[in-house]
Each structure stands twice: as structure tokens, then as C-alpha cells.
Amino acid sequence: MIVGSQKPIDEIWNMVKDYKKVLVFGCNTCVAICHAGGEKEAETIASLIRMKASQEGAQMTVDHMGVMRHCEPEYFEPALDKVRSYDLVLSTACGVGVNFLSDRTGTVPVYPGINTSFYGAVEAPGVFKELCAGCGNCILHLTGGLCPIARCSKTLMNGPCGGTNKGKCEVGPEVDCVWFQIVERMTKLGKLEKLAEIQPPRNWSTSRDGGPRRISMEHIREFEEKEAAKTGK
Amino acid sequence: MKSGSTLEKVLASGQPAVTAELGPPMSADGHEVVKKAQLLKGFCDAANITDCQTAVVRISSIAAAAIAYQNGLEPVMQMTCRDRNRIAIQADLLGAAALGLKNCLCLAGDHQKFSAAGKLKGHPGAKNVYDVDTCQLVGILKKMRDEGKQEGGDPLEVAPQFFVGASWTPMGDPIDFRPINLLKKVNAGADFIQTQGIYDMELFRKQMEKIRNMGLHERTAILAGIIVPKSAMMLKYMDSSVAGVSVPKEMIDRMNKAKAAAGEDKKKMKELQEQEGIKIAIELIQQALETPGVKGVHIQAIEWESAIEGIVKAAGLYPRPQV
Incomplete structure (x- = not known):
């Protein structure tokens, strides 16, 4: 939400x-x-x-x-x-x-x-945590379901950087290093070797960088128009 | 030869390479760069010119590197992903190559929050870029050099010929992943690696054993990072607060002992600790160079460039090879 x-x-x-x-x-x-x-x-x-x-x-x-x-x-x-x-x-x-x-x-x-x-979730009562950046090009299948775009302070695709300190981000002890968590998660999933693959530079045009985004679903539009015509609204 | 830089030639000759570090000033004072360059010239094969380290605004790496180069010190320009997108990065790389620069170290860059961590106001509210990350940046430099192409694919009539470096934190968290981290940078095209400062030589040697088993020491030139300690306080801080750095207790004790020998004399306290720090650095250099797979050392005497001459000489690394 x-x-x-x-x-x-x-x-x-x-x-x-x-x-x-x-x-x-x-x-x-x-x-x-x-x-x-x-x-x-x-x-x-x-x-x-x-x-x-x-x-x-x-x-x-x-x-x-x-x-x-x-x-x-x-x-x-x-x-x-x-x-x-x-x-x-x-x-x-x-x-x-x-x-x-x-x-x-x-x-x-x-x-x-x-x-x-x-965009976040309820981590605990009264605690909300950012989990998605709405970047328009989801790569969660590559990172064990944990998002480096939303959760890494540097949006690194080939992390972790050298700033990981005891599982925390260099930004501060209150910030978890998501790359530390991604490594843990991929190990648990038995897919650590996937992290050895280099992720190439991203196409950020699906993100804010491409200007305001719009999705047009023609089949929904057509359906709604037909329904409206049927009911005479 | 990929770049023909002195650093590349020394490494190719099989002799241990020495790099140092030059931090540009927080003002438009180019003379400061010249002064520091003169302290380092002759005592290293190349010197890293930091790119707004700790996110503090300083003379840009490229400009300071050009000044160093004009004054006879071979620079390793640094390029962080923090401040530029791929357009600015490549434009700066073309400019740097046109200015005669031959080495480039690719870094993620310290987060902008660091700029206000000390006494400075810094720019903690700055927007960071991270259009690309370090691995991707290494790949861009390699592609420009070897394929003569920009990242987007447009051709480069004259391609920049950089000797491409990356950093590596061998003992960073999660420690078992760090060899894979290095593998990625090598696969991306890193010709040389400078490590985070090492104090725990035993742990470093264990990591290097893994690196040798992966054959990475033959695919890239690893320069072990040595940060010259200045005081017991600095060692304690590095141990507790700097990512990927652990300092053995005996080393902190040793520095404390040097401090205690000065009694109440504050000036002497500083002197004795600095002397001990230099001794520690020399020992670390020798131990690092004895580690199989290590091809050189990257010595950082932070805001203490004058210490390099004595350290390099005492470590038996002077004179530097003429290549």
C-alpha cells in the first residue's frame, strides 16, 4: 500500500x-x-x-x-x-x-x-516499511524476492558494496543491508550461484526517468464501453 | 598493454606494485595538489586521486589527477557511481583520457550521509544517482576500451584506453560472499583490485586462499590495502565502525603501549603513536607481499602523505622500478 x-x-x-x-x-x-x-x-x-x-x-x-x-x-x-x-x-x-x-x-x-x-507494508503494529520502489521493471526473481532498488541505499544491482557492517547499511545501524539479506535468502533457497551473474546496466525508462507513466488496457476500456452501451448509461 | 600506464607496466614486469593516495583539497587550491604530488612522486607507481571521498565536495578527481599528471605523478583517477549517470560518467572518461589519464578505479562511492558525519555540514540532503553500479561501471570502461563502443552502443572513433580497477572488501559482510563479489568484478573486466585496509592479516590470508582456489589472482592484480594507523583511537574506531575492517586486539594494545610511553606529554603521545603506526604499516606491507597471489600494496596515509616516503623506503620498495 x-x-x-x-x-x-x-x-x-x-x-x-x-x-x-x-x-x-x-x-x-x-x-x-x-x-x-x-x-x-x-x-x-x-x-x-x-x-x-x-x-x-x-x-x-x-x-x-x-x-x-x-x-x-x-x-x-x-x-x-x-x-x-x-x-x-x-x-x-x-x-x-x-x-x-x-x-x-x-x-x-x-x-x-x-x-x-x-510503497510499504505493516512490519509490526504501527511500523511501516518500504518494500517496493515502483520502478516498472521487476527483478525480484533474481534477488530472492527482496528488492535492491527499494531497499538498498545505492540501488545496487550487483551488491553488496563495501559498506555492509554487521548486516547493516553504511547509512546507519538502523538500516538493514538488503544485499546481506539477499545473500542469506539466496543461500537458503539454494540459489546463491545465481548472484554470481552480472546484472547489466538497467533501462530506467520504465521508472520515473521516462517521464509520467501510463498504462492503457484497451480490452478493459472496450468492455466497459460495451457494458455502458448495453445498460444505456 | 591495455593502457601503457606505469602501474600496468610495473605489474606486467612481475615486481610488486605500490600505489598511494592523494586526497584533493576542499577548495580551489591547485597548489595543494601539487604539494601532495611532490611528496608522493617517486615513492609509488601511481597514486589514487579520491573522488569526493566521504561525499565531501573537493577538487574533482579528474582535475586533480590532471594536475598530478602534469607534475610527474601518475594518477589513478577514481570514478564513483554516486554522483553521475552513465552519460556524465562516459563524458568524463573521454575527457580524462584526452587529458592523458590512464588508470581508473571504479567505486560505488560513500553515501552522501557521510558528508555530515564529522564536523562538516556536508550535503546529506543531496540526491544520489547510482544509474549504474561498480560492476556495471567496470563493464562500461572495458566495453569502451576493447570494443570501442559507448554503453548505449554508439561507436567511439578514438576509444579511451584505461587500466581498469575496482575496490574489494575481502573481510566485509557477508564474508563468504566476498570471493563471489570479487569474481563478478573480475568477470566484468577489472584489471587490478585495491582492497579495503587490512589489519587482520590472518583472516586476509584465509580469504586469499579462496581467491587462489578460484584462480582470480591470475586474472587480476590484487593490491593489498594498507591504511597507516596514526593512533590507538583511530585503530579502535576502524575496528568498531569501518565496514569490513577488523583490527586484532594485540595491535590496539601495541599502539596503547606506545601512547603510554609518552606519559602526560601530549605532543610526544602523538609522535610515539605515529612512529608505531609507521612500524605497523611496514610490517603489514611485508606480510601482505608475502601472501601468495598479492601483486602489490595500496598504501593510504590519510591526510599524511609525507609518511609515504619513509614507509616505502623502510619496506624495501624503493627505488620504484623504471619501466
Whole structure:
């Protein structure tokens, strides 16, 4: 899932202080699971802004609401008229949600209420860990299922480097060296010899480096169009 | 000959090679490079010119290497993968070759977080590149030289002729994988290898035995890394904090003893430890060169280039061969 973390209230206040009618808009999927930007967190942020406004003597109305997903029109379109009635939307969805909404709110600005951190998993209650970089060219079959692009500080394809120290990364003792783990895992899988193969320079054009990425599934589009025609929608 | 560099020629002659290290300054002071080059000239076959080591901004390796070269010291330019993508890397390699540089050491590079680890502010918020890694970089240099092609496949009318090096941490974690690590660099095309600093010679010898069994010592020239110790504190730090370096307790004790002999005299404490450090370095050099499969030494006297002359002479490695 996409993991995010709330921005400091002072940073949020600087974004919203000049607006009179603010909607804190939560997203109840990924960022709700990581307790950063669901409807519940949107409610908390709204009351923090109200407190700050009263401390600063600012007159503003701050409401909150949430929808299931900011990244699909069917979830937020029913709420769009209401959303457009505000001066500012502070979205606590991930960056995808902020972008997607910004393309659809006309003259109403959409600002980010959280920092979108990474694609990760729940390692332990309240602990989220980055496990995928969304690089667009998965090589996990070569590395025992552990990703050096997301988890190595240097995105090395032929690791480990000389900075591995007692299983930790040179960046700090709190960071595991994923190449140390890859070697362990491949040994356990009986496939260590695979790591002797040199991985050639990558084609990063499938990653952020190729510009904004888009996937178009024609068969899904056609199917949906046919269904819509059948039902007369 | 691949490059015709002095380092390559000395290794080809079968004599033990000596490389040293020159750290460029954190300012535009080219004279500093000249001064350091003069301290090293004649006492090594080539000197590594570090490429913003510990991610601290300094005169670039290529520029400092060119200055060293113009002043009669053969440089080993360093190229890290941290700061440049493959376009910048290859452009710099072409430029370096055009300037007359012949040796290049390929490195991953220290993470930018190191730049603020000491007293410096550094640039810990910098974005690192790592478009390619060390193995891939070695392959790029080999392809440019031997196939006359850029990484992308475009032809090079005049190909850069580098003697290609890589680093190796023989005792790094996970230690059983380190020989495979070296194998990959050799397969990628590393002509020579400079190792991480070695203090635990016994462990190094065990790793070298594995390397000989794999035949790697015949496919690449391994130069054992010797970091000249300056103090007991430095040895303790290296033992506890530097990746892939373990220092035997006896060596730390020995340095502590040298320190204790100075009593309360701080200046003497420094002097005696430095003298002991030089002795240790000389012994390590001799032990390394006695290790089968080792073709030379890479001596690093960090910010202490003046120590090299005495060490090289006392180790019986002076004068350097005329090749």
C-alpha cells in the first residue's frame, strides 16, 4: 500500500491560514490504514487547524469529510459539488489523490495534508516499511524476492558494496543491508550461484526517468464501453 | 598493454606494485595538489586521486589527477557511481583520457550521509544517482576500451584506453560472499583490485586462499590495502565502525603501549603513536607481499602523505622500478 505521514501542523497552518473556508478531505484506503490521512485523521487535522485559527485570531470555517478513494472518480464524484464549494481543499490522500483531485476541482486549490512516503507494508503494529520502489521493471526473481532498488541505499544491482557492517547499511545501524539479506535468502533457497551473474546496466525508462507513466488496457476500456452501451448509461 | 600506464607496466614486469593516495583539497587550491604530488612522486607507481571521498565536495578527481599528471605523478583517477549517470560518467572518461589519464578505479562511492558525519555540514540532503553500479561501471570502461563502443552502443572513433580497477572488501559482510563479489568484478573486466585496509592479516590470508582456489589472482592484480594507523583511537574506531575492517586486539594494545610511553606529554603521545603506526604499516606491507597471489600494496596515509616516503623506503620498495 501507499504509506504516508502527517505534515507538521505549522506547515499545514502556513498553507491554509489565508483561506476562509477549508475542507480537510480524507481518503479511506491506503493512508487510512497507516493512520495518516483517513477520515478520522482528517477530523483531527481539522480540529487542530480550528485551534490554531482561534489562537491566531483568524476567522475561518474548517470542515472535514472522507471518501473511500481519491484515485477513482466514482468515489469522489458524488462529493465534487460540495468539495468545490470550499476556498481550499486540504487533501490527506497520497500525492496521487492530490493530483487527481486537482485536475477536477476547477478554481479550488488542493493542497497536501500529508507527505506521501513510500510503497510499504505493516512490519509490526504501527511500523511501516518500504518494500517496493515502483520502478516498472521487476527483478525480484533474481534477488530472492527482496528488492535492491527499494531497499538498498545505492540501488545496487550487483551488491553488496563495501559498506555492509554487521548486516547493516553504511547509512546507519538502523538500516538493514538488503544485499546481506539477499545473500542469506539466496543461500537458503539454494540459489546463491545465481548472484554470481552480472546484472547489466538497467533501462530506467520504465521508472520515473521516462517521464509520467501510463498504462492503457484497451480490452478493459472496450468492455466497459460495451457494458455502458448495453445498460444505456 | 591495455593502457601503457606505469602501474600496468610495473605489474606486467612481475615486481610488486605500490600505489598511494592523494586526497584533493576542499577548495580551489591547485597548489595543494601539487604539494601532495611532490611528496608522493617517486615513492609509488601511481597514486589514487579520491573522488569526493566521504561525499565531501573537493577538487574533482579528474582535475586533480590532471594536475598530478602534469607534475610527474601518475594518477589513478577514481570514478564513483554516486554522483553521475552513465552519460556524465562516459563524458568524463573521454575527457580524462584526452587529458592523458590512464588508470581508473571504479567505486560505488560513500553515501552522501557521510558528508555530515564529522564536523562538516556536508550535503546529506543531496540526491544520489547510482544509474549504474561498480560492476556495471567496470563493464562500461572495458566495453569502451576493447570494443570501442559507448554503453548505449554508439561507436567511439578514438576509444579511451584505461587500466581498469575496482575496490574489494575481502573481510566485509557477508564474508563468504566476498570471493563471489570479487569474481563478478573480475568477470566484468577489472584489471587490478585495491582492497579495503587490512589489519587482520590472518583472516586476509584465509580469504586469499579462496581467491587462489578460484584462480582470480591470475586474472587480476590484487593490491593489498594498507591504511597507516596514526593512533590507538583511530585503530579502535576502524575496528568498531569501518565496514569490513577488523583490527586484532594485540595491535590496539601495541599502539596503547606506545601512547603510554609518552606519559602526560601530549605532543610526544602523538609522535610515539605515529612512529608505531609507521612500524605497523611496514610490517603489514611485508606480510601482505608475502601472501601468495598479492601483486602489490595500496598504501593510504590519510591526510599524511609525507609518511609515504619513509614507509616505502623502510619496506624495501624503493627505488620504484623504471619501466
